[in-house]
Amino acid sequence: MVPFKMPILVLTLYLLQGTGASLIKLNGNGYENVVIAIDPNVPEDEKLIQQIEDMISEASTYLYRATEKRFYFESVSILIPKTWQPKSDYEKPKHETYKNADIIIEVPNSPGNDIPRIDQFGKCGERGERIYLTPRIIRGEMLNVFGPKGKVLVHEWAHFRWGVFEEYNEDNPFYQFDGKNVPVKCSEGITGTNKVYACSGGSCSIRDCWTDPKTGKLNKDCMFIPDKVQSEKASIMFMQSIDSVVEFCTEKNHNRFAPNLQNKMCYLKSTWEVIQDSEDYKKSTPMMAAEPPKSRFSLKQIGERILVLVIDTSRSMKVGNRLNRLRQASQFFLLQIIEKGSWTGIVTFDSSATIQSELIQIESDVQRKTLISRLPNVTVAGGGAHICSGLRTAFMVVKKKFLTDGSEMVLLTDGEDNTTNTCFEEVKQSGAIIHTIVLGPSTEKGLEKLSEMTGGMKTTATDNVQNNGLIDAFSALSSGNAAITQRSIKLESKGITLTNEGWMNGTVIIDSTVGKDTLFLVTWTAQQPEMFVTDPSGNIYKNFAVETSSQMAYLQIPNTAQVGIWTYSLKSSAQTLTLTVTSRAANPTVSPITVDSRMNKDTSRFPSPMIVYAEVRQGSLPIIGANVTALIESADGTVTLELLDNGAGADVFKNDGVYSRYFTAYKKNGRYSLKVRALGGTNTQRSRPKVNGAFYIPGWVENGEIKMNPPKPEISEDENQANMQSFSRTSSGGSFIVSNIPPTVPDVFPPNRIIDLEANVEDDHINLTWTAPGDDFDTGRAEEYIIKMSKDILTLRENFDAALQVNTTDLIPNDANAKEDFMFKPDFLIENGTTVFLAIKAVDKANLTSPISNIAQASLIIPSAEDPFSPSPEDPFSPSGTSISTIVLSVVGTVAAVAIIVSVTVCVMKKKR
Numbered sequence: 021m022v023p024f025k026m027p028i029l030v031l032t033l034y035l036l037q038g039t040g041a042s043l044i045k046l047n048g049n050g051y052e053n054v055v056i057a058i059d060p061n062v063p064e065d066e067k068l069i070q071q072i073e074d075m076i077s078e079a080s081t082y083l084y085r086a087t088e089k090r091f092y093f094e095s096v097s098i099l100i101p102k103t104w105q106p107k108s109d110y111e112k113p114k115h116e117t118y119k120n121a122d123i124i125i126e127v128p129n130s131p132g133n134d135i136p137r138i139d140q141f142g143k144c145g146e147r148g149e150r151i152y153l154t155p156r157i158i159r160g161e162m163l164n165v166f167g168p169k170g171k172v173l174v175h176e177w178a179h180f181r182w183g184v185f186e187e188y189n190e191d192n193p194f195y196q197f198d199g200k201n202v203p204v205k206c207s208e209g210i211t212g213t214n215k216v217y218a219c220s221g222g223s224c225s226i227r228d229c230w231t232d233p234k235t236g237k238l239n240k241d242c243m244f245i246p247d248k249v250q251s252e253k254a255s256i257m258f259m260q261s262i263d264s265v266v267e268f269c270t271e272k273n274h275n276r277f278a279p280n281l282q283n284k285m286c287y288l289k290s291t292w293e294v295i296q297d298s299e300d301y302k303k304s305t306p307m308m309a310a311e312p313p314k315s316r317f318s319l320k321q322i323g324e325r326i327l328v329l330v331i332d333t334s335r336s337m338k339v340g341n342r343l344n345r346l347r348q349a350s351q352f353f354l355l356q357i358i359e360k361g362s363w364t365g366i367v368t369f370d371s372s373a374t375i376q377s378e379l380i381q382i383e384s385d386v387q388r389k390t391l392i393s394r395l396p397n398v399t400v401a402g403g404g405a406h407i408c409s410g411l412r413t414a415f416m417v418v419k420k421k422f423l424t425d426g427s428e429m430v431l432l433t434d435g436e437d438n439t440t441n442t443c444f445e446e447v448k449q450s451g452a453i454i455h456t457i458v459l460g461p462s463t464e465k466g467l468e469k470l471s472e473m474t475g476g477m478k479t480t481a482t483d484n485v486q487n488n489g490l491i492d493a494f495s496a497l498s499s500g501n502a503a504i505t506q507r508s509i510k511l512e513s514k515g516i517t518l519t520n521e522g523w524m525n526g527t528v529i530i531d532s533t534v535g536k537d538t539l540f541l542v543t544w545t546a547q548q549p550e551m552f553v554t555d556p557s558g559n560i561y562k563n564f565a566v567e568t569s570s571q572m573a574y575l576q577i578p579n580t581a582q583v584g585i586w587t588y589s590l591k592s593s594a595q596t597l598t599l600t601v602t603s604r605a606a607n608p609t610v611s612p613i614t615v616d617s618r619m620n621k622d623t624s625r626f627p628s629p630m631i632v633y634a635e636v637r638q639g640s641l642p643i644i645g646a647n648v649t650a651l652i653e654s655a656d657g658t659v660t661l662e663l664l665d666n667g668a669g670a671d672v673f674k675n676d677g678v679y680s681r682y683f684t685a686y687k688k689n690g691r692y693s694l695k696v697r698a699l700g701g702t703n704t705q706r707s708r709p710k711v712n713g714a715f716y717i718p719g720w721v722e723n724g725e726i727k728m729n730p731p732k733p734e735i736s737e738d739e740n741q742a743n744m745q746s747f748s749r750t751s752s753g754g755s756f757i758v759s760n761i762p763p764t765v766p767d768v769f770p771p772n773r774i775i776d777l778e779a780n781v782e783d784d785h786i787n788l789t790w791t792a793p794g795d796d797f798d799t800g801r802a803e804e805y806i807i808k809m810s811k812d813i814l815t816l817r818e819n820f821d822a823a824l825q826v827n828t829t830d831l832i833p834n835d836a837n838a839k840e841d842f843m844f845k846p847d848f849l850i851e852n853g854t855t856v857f858l859a860i861k862a863v864d865k866a867n868l869t870s871p872i873s874n875i876a877q878a879s880l881i882i883p884s885a886e887d888p889f890s891p892s893p894e895d896p897f898s899p900s901g902t903s904i905s906t907i908v909l910s911v912v913g914t915v916a917a918v919a920i921i922v923s924v925t926v927c928v929m930k931k932k933r
């Protein structure tokens with residue numbers, strides 16, 4: 021194994037789990053409960069808090085104006101790290117945690133790399149995950165590059181809240197239009213100049229751009245440099261840094277020809293049109309006042325973790341050996357998952373509740389063992405379950421020492437209680453966070469609600485022991501506020517049912533980012549197996565601690581576990597075995613590789629599809645090239661899906677470390693749970709962070725003079741490319757409920773929308789490439805493709821069927837996610853300086869059609885030619901379907917000596933990040 025070379029990586033809290041759990045509410049016109057968290061690695065600086073408040077107040081004014089007096093920031097909580105000096109005006113957080121924070125203030129991943137960014141996985145109009153800013157941006161030190169911090173936040177907010185995309189294109193900043201190279205911009209009225217800024221040997225110079233005689237394109241390092249003083253007001257999603265820019269592009273001034281992500285993802289719509297389609301817009305009416313109301317702030321400091329296990333011991337918990345499995349899982353939680361320093365108590369309930377343990381602060385294994393000894397016994401099992409009395413008693417336990425605000429209740433139940441709504445108000449008032457773990461098939465809605473209204477996690481475990489669901493659910497309960505280096509990281513979670521005497525063998529990779537506190541946990545259902553673990557040097561470990569009555573055993577590896585491949589061997593009689601391996605970061609200053617996963621929503625009504633997302637990252641750096649598999653379990657069995665980071669189908673960005681896939685393999689109504697496994701091999705790389713956020717302005721034209729900003733810092737190739745290593749991770753992605761599935765499922769799923777269509781002209785042919793969709797979104801094989809072209813971009817979007825059809829008789833679709841490549845000779849002359857637009861749809865066996873793809877553009881430019889083409893005698897693009905005479909791509913007229921140079925621009929972003 022190639023050892024992981026550690027660059028200077030600044031540690032950031034890395035958080036995905038529980039996202040979608042934002043606490044923001046739009047009340048009238050004001051956004052309430054926005055949570056901004058200062059990462060614990062940000063050096064203590066009290067002034068930063070005031071600067072964050074200033075940023076919000078500024079942003080609120082910009083937002084109000086940009087949205088025609090519709091939206092502003094009403095109330096914001098700022099989460100202050102535990103390590104910062106306490107102050108009397110700091111409150112205790114309630115439901116606000118680092119996990120559900122909307123904006124994180126982080127130290128940049130390499131010094132000087134102060135770039136605002138946003139995690140946005142979804143389609144046009146879908147909310148983003150979270151905004152990241154750095155202290156230097158908040159202090160106004162990046163003013164020349166990104167503009168005022170309040171405007172930066174409005175730009176990021178539009179991504180985050182309304183799912184709009186960038187209107188610039190960093191990789192391809194120019195495109196060809198009307199025979200000219202023009203900058204990608206929105207609106208077109210933005211003025212500036214195109215220049216090259218070249219530095220060598222310590223001196224820099226500004227030069228003119230030049231056109232490549234072969235392609236007709238501008239040279240690669242040509243940049244658009246905006247004028248400092250101008251009057252154009254749009255658009256915020258292009259360059260919010262320009263002083264005059266205070267609006268979004270609208271239908272009127274949107275540049276639909278610019279090949280940027282906004283046009284690609286949003287069907288050429290302007291950002292303002294997308295905002296107008298949002299739920300926020302629809303449920304609000306503009307205000308009258310010239311200025312928005314003032315934003316309110318609360319400062320909340322993270323404190324110690326306070327957690328109570330609230331365990332259902334009612335009669336129904338005897339089914340499927342639930343109570344013993346619960347003992348196993350909660351023992352594992354108390355031994356390994358819950359962090360040192362946490363206060364923990366235990367309450368059990370059936371028709372009434374009992375305190376099993378008051379709050380104990382975990383300082384060493386002594387307290388862990390004490391708590392374990394107080395877990396309910398297998399034989400305890402009373403009458404019906406009363407969840408509300410369990411929760412009330414848990415609140416009481418907390419109140420003896422602390423406020424209930426921000427305390428966590430881990431509610432374990434089979435959900436056989438429909439009276440939980442009787443204590444909703446009390447739960448809300450308590451300020452406590454309720455995590456629910458549901459055993460068995462119950463879909464009682466009250467439980468979801470408890471988690472939802474308090475920002476807690478929702479997990480589920482079936483009675484299928486082999487899937488290890490309950491232990492997975494508990495392992496997901498590491499603190500939402502602890503630094504990632506303190507959290508338990510799951511490397512493996514597996515189960516097997518042996519029908520005869522046999523072995524459960526396998527390997528686990530310990531990579532260099534983990535290895536502290538490594539634990540192997542084994543459970544069984546009948547008889548204790550023989551257990552061996554071997555480290556990479558061949559040393560054998562047999563000294564498992566055995567809990568015979570709980571049918572479990574665990575092995576703790578002392579110090580830091582050796583990097584490499586560990587093997588385990590369990591010899592057993594016929595029964596079900598499970599194996600779980602967890603560890604913690606090896607180095608308190610190096611972020612471990614993490615995998616976080618979730619579905620795009622918590623509930624789905626058939627036939628609405630769902631999407632699985634898994635983020636594989638080290639700190640903020642994406643890990644690409646990993647094998648990522650989702651296991652989606654229901655009472656009816658487990659479906660396995662390979663997740664892809666290919667920028668096609670469900671996956672919006674290629675190589676951003678977010679692996680995605682559609683899930684449509686619905687079987688029965690009920691509760692499903694998600695688990696994701698990620699394996700890193702020799703193809704795995706750490707990639708540069710995805711740039712998705714405000715544009716880095718290269719410089720300004722001021723009084724006719726060009727003033728350049730310092731060039732954008734880059735992470736060196738070295739740090740990215742050389743870092744290959746193997747790792748294994750397993751992540752629990754929570755649970756979701758599906759309803760309305762008919763007894764026999766018809767084909768209602770079309771092929772997915774193609775979002776990576778590219779066009780190239782090669783001699784007299786047009787070459788198209790894209791990623792194949794499947795029969796059902798990104799699974800299976802489509803039946804046929806329909807390709808259309810037009811000189812008018814809107815004809816393709818609005819009237820696809822009527823546009824000129826490309827003959828695709830010989831084009832047979834490949835399996836989903838394969839690369840498609842199709843070359844054809846158009847039956848017409850492409851005039852110099854014109855652009856043709858192309859789009860594609862896929863059709864499945866049930867004759868269901870995908871939405872129209874992104875629109876690719878192909879342009880012909882002959883540099884320095886006056887007008888080598890005469891006009892085409894007839895317009896082949898007329899939708900009347902008249903037969904088209906064959907016109908050869910040729911040079912007409914007197915300038916025959918001019919070489920024909922055919923080039924192409926493409927209406928897609930090349931996502932080489």
Ligand SMILES: [Ca+2]
Pocket residue numbers: 664665666667671672673674675676677678679680
């Ligand atoms: Ca991706």
Ligand SMILES: [Ca+2]
Pocket residue numbers: 767768769770771795796797864865866868
């Ligand atoms: Ca289908």
